Amino acid sequence: MPSNTSSSTPSVLTANLLRTGEVVYLAPGGRWVPRLDDARLALDEDERTAVQETAARYVAAGEIVAPYLMDVRLEGGFPKPASMREVIRASRRPTV
Amino acid sequence: MYRYDDFDHEFVRSRAAQFRDQVSRRLSGDLTEDQFRPLRLQNGLYLQLHGYMLRVAIPYGVVSSSQLRALADIARRYDRGYGHFTTRQNIQFNWVTLTDTPDILDRLAEVEMHAVQTSGNCIRNVTSDPLAGVAADEIEDPRIWAEALRQWSSVHPEFLFLPRKFKIAITGAAEDRAAILFHDIGLRIVKGKGGATGFAVYVGGGQGRTPYVAQLLRGFLERRHLLSYLEAVMRVYNLHGRRDNLYKARIKILVNALGIDEFARQVEAEWQSIDREALDLPDAEVERITPHFALPPLLRRPATDGAIARRRARDADFDRFVRNNTAPHRIPGYRIVTVALKTPGQVPGDATADQMDALADIAERYSHAEARVTYVQNIVLPHVALADLADLYDRLVADGLASANAGLITDIIACPGLDYCNLANARAIPVAQAIARRFDDPDRAAEIGALRLNISGCINACGHHHSGNIGILGVDKKGTEHYQITLGGSPGDDAEVGTIVGPSFAAEDVPDAIEAIIATYLEQRDSAGESFLEFYRRVGTGPFKARLYGSRSDNAPTRSRVLETTIGG
Numbered sequence: 001m002p003s004n005t006s007s008s009t010p011s012v013l014t015a016n017l018l019r020t021g022e023v024v025y026l027a028p029g030g031r032w033v034p035r036l037d038d039a040r041l042a043l044d045e046d047e048r049t050a051v052q053e054t055a056a057r058y059v060a061a062g063e064i065v066a067p068y069l070m071d072v073r074l075e076g077g078f079p080k081p082a083s084m085r086e087v088i089r090a091s092r093r094p095t096v
Numbered sequence: 097m098y099r100y101d102d103f104d105h106e107f108v109r110s111r112a113a114q115f116r117d118q119v120s121r122r123l124s125g126d127l128t129e130d131q132f133r134p135l136r137l138q139n140g141l142y143l144q145l146h147g148y149m150l151r152v153a154i155p156y157g158v159v160s161s162s163q164l165r166a167l168a169d170i171a172r173r174y175d176r177g178y179g180h181f182t183t184r185q186n187i188q189f190n191w192v193t194l195t196d197t198p199d200i201l202d203r204l205a206e207v208e209m210h211a212v213q214t215s216g217n218c219i220r221n222v223t224s225d226p227l228a229g230v231a232a233d234e235i236e237d238p239r240i241w242a243e244a245l246r247q248w249s250s251v252h253p254e255f256l257f258l259p260r261k262f263k264i265a266i267t268g269a270a271e272d273r274a275a276i277l278f279h280d281i282g283l284r285i286v287k288g289k290g291g292a293t294g295f296a297v298y299v300g301g302g303q304g305r306t307p308y309v310a311q312l313l314r315g316f317l318e319r320r321h322l323l324s325y326l327e328a329v330m331r332v333y334n335l336h337g338r339r340d341n342l343y344k345a346r347i348k349i350l351v352n353a354l355g356i357d358e359f360a361r362q363v364e365a366e367w368q369s370i371d372r373e374a375l376d377l378p379d380a381e382v383e384r385i386t387p388h389f390a391l392p393p394l395l396r397r398p399a400t401d402g403a404i405a406r407r408r409a410r411d412a413d414f415d416r417f418v419r420n421n422t423a424p425h426r427i428p429g430y431r432i433v434t435v436a437l438k439t440p441g442q443v444p445g446d447a448t449a450d451q452m453d454a455l456a457d458i459a460e461r462y463s464h465a466e467a468r469v470t471y472v473q474n475i476v477l478p479h480v481a482l483a484d485l486a487d488l489y490d491r492l493v494a495d496g497l498a499s500a501n502a503g504l505i506t507d508i509i510a511c512p513g514l515d516y517c518n519l520a521n522a523r524a525i526p527v528a529q530a531i532a533r534r535f536d537d538p539d540r541a542a543e544i545g546a547l548r549l550n551i552s553g554c555i556n557a558c559g560h561h562h563s564g565n566i567g568i569l570g571v572d573k574k575g576t577e578h579y580q581i582t583l584g585g586s587p588g589d590d591a592e593v594g595t596i597v598g599p600s601f602a603a604e605d606v607p608d609a610i611e612a613i614i615a616t617y618l619e620q621r622d623s624a625g626e627s628f629l630e631f632y633r634r635v636g637t638g639p640f641k642a643r644l645y646g647s648r649s650d651n652a653p654t655r656s657r658v659l660e661t662t663i664g665g
């Protein structure tokens with residue numbers, strides 16, 4: 001599974017829903033949510049491995065496609081995108 | 097324009113039904129994503145930054161009013177109410193779902209459209225001169241051969257899994273308006289000995305990370321041998337193209353590795369060995385296709401119109417529109433009109449569903465229900481009576497489509513960039529908008545004159561930055577969007593790849609940099625008759641570098657803030 005992360009920063013697992021293509025994030029409890037704020041944080045290697053394994057199960061079940069880990073920074077405990085690409089993706093619309 | 101026969105209808109309908117079945121098998125789990133991806137790509141369905149994007153083919157850019165209405169209907173029912181006309185004369189819908197796509201393909205099939213081979217390592221939509229069939233400088237209509245190539249390349253069993261994608265462009269006019277020298281194969285209809293027409297065949301052009309201007313492969317090819325000769329070119333490429341390296345897999349790399357003479361020798365040897373009779377287009381098929389492209393019945397009209405001349409004299413905006421956005425038609429009394437999707441501040445190439453419907457109505461009323469999509473992301477109405485120009489213009493004004501800047505600095509090509517594209521490093525659209533707003537004054541744009549300004553959001557160059565007189569390439573510089581400027585590119589008969597002028601600029605500094613480039617040109621040109629490109633070719637990058645970077649020793653941009661955005665949380 002691709003990983004756009006560095007080991008020292010928190011990560012979130014993102015993907016697209018197979019049926020609609022909608023951008024989603026893995027949340028606690030194995031739910032897929034549209035808001036980055038609601039995503040599950042992976043703070044170390046064990047957690048990163050765990051969310052990737054969870055995502056692989058949903059890929060196999062045909063619920064999501066193109067999962068990958070993305071770097072985030074924390075603001076008030078909430079994950080915020082670390083790159084312009086992920087800012088735009090999380091906003092669910094173009095900037096124009 | 098070309099109308100499907102029973103075979104074409106059945107082919108497109110069955111292809112849509114096949115994809116419906118493939119989607120169904122994907123959703124049921126019978127196909128994995130790895131198995132499904134090449135199938136969806138060969139039907140034009142990408143997974144992009146925000147979700148699925150469907151690229152619909154507009155063969156050689158020709159589109160009817162009923163097709164425009166169907167595209168508007170798709171935009172409304174299945175998308176967010178708009179579409180994006182691309183540099184390959186196609187249209188992209190950015191917000192479709194996988195589950196809706198089979199219905200969209202059925203809707204397209206109803207109006208003789210499809211998304212076949214708009215992606216994947218196959219021969220893509222053949223592009224052509226948007227003024228084909230009506231241009232005053234045309235030798236012969238290229239659409240007959242573009243249509244033949246569309247049929248030949250559609251599910252051609254040998255060429256569906258090429259080393260890489262393959263793009264063909266064809267023109268029949270004296271002036272190249274299809275950028276044929278930046279295509280894998282460029283075809284130009286020329287006159288040979290005795291006046292018979294044939295093709296000059298160019299090969300190995302392209303943009304992307306390794307830009308090349310195509311080289312002449314054969315100066316004159318008899319018309320009847322077009323398909324067998326291209327078959328030979330494709331076979332040499334298919335055999336020797338670099339399948340081991342994505343970045344070296346295009347035919348331009350092969351042609352330059354072998355040298356044009358050796359490549360031509362191999363093509364000739366292949367061509368001599370194959371059964372041309374079996375491969376060439378039968379005369380009967382040429383005769384079947386040709387009448388589809390006959391001019392519509394255009395009534396004889398006077399070559400001048402007093403009412404139009406008087407309106408031009410009293411209405412500067414209308415006069416500007418006629419001057420910049422219309423061209424001579426081969427029939428006196430008619431004009432070819434460009435509807436520029438480039439109102440300063442709009443997204444280049446975007447059209448709303450309402451605008452597509454309006455264009456359909458306008459084309460029906462004023463242009464025999466026909467329009468063209470240009471590779472510079474505009475729409476052409478090919479058959480407008482001179483006497484109708486004022487009425488047409490007033491209608492375009494009412495629909496927000498009367499931007500009178502075709503061919504000027506604000507007629508910017510821009511790829512979707514990081515706002516939509518999975519491959520992009522930086523945004524292209526907001527930079528285009530900022531530049532267009534900066535040069536919004538029509539008198540100033542007129543003073544600057546003909547200028548091609550192109551922006552790409554990554555090195556793949558969908559925004560044709562290499563061939564812009566001014567080209568802008570978005571790059572990721574330590575996590576921020578920066579923009580590299582090239583000068584001197586040209587897409588036409590004098591095709592050339594632009595030269596990088598110096599270090600890149602932060603996004604908010606780009607309009608000032610363009611301002612400095614334009615000021616340099618305006619202050620130092622020989623006369624108002626010396627175009628930007630002519631000036632650049634005379635002086636090179638020197639004066640521009642001096643203006644842009646001065647005596648700075650670090651030669652680095654002064655600021656590095658990212659673009660201000662309106663993104664919320």
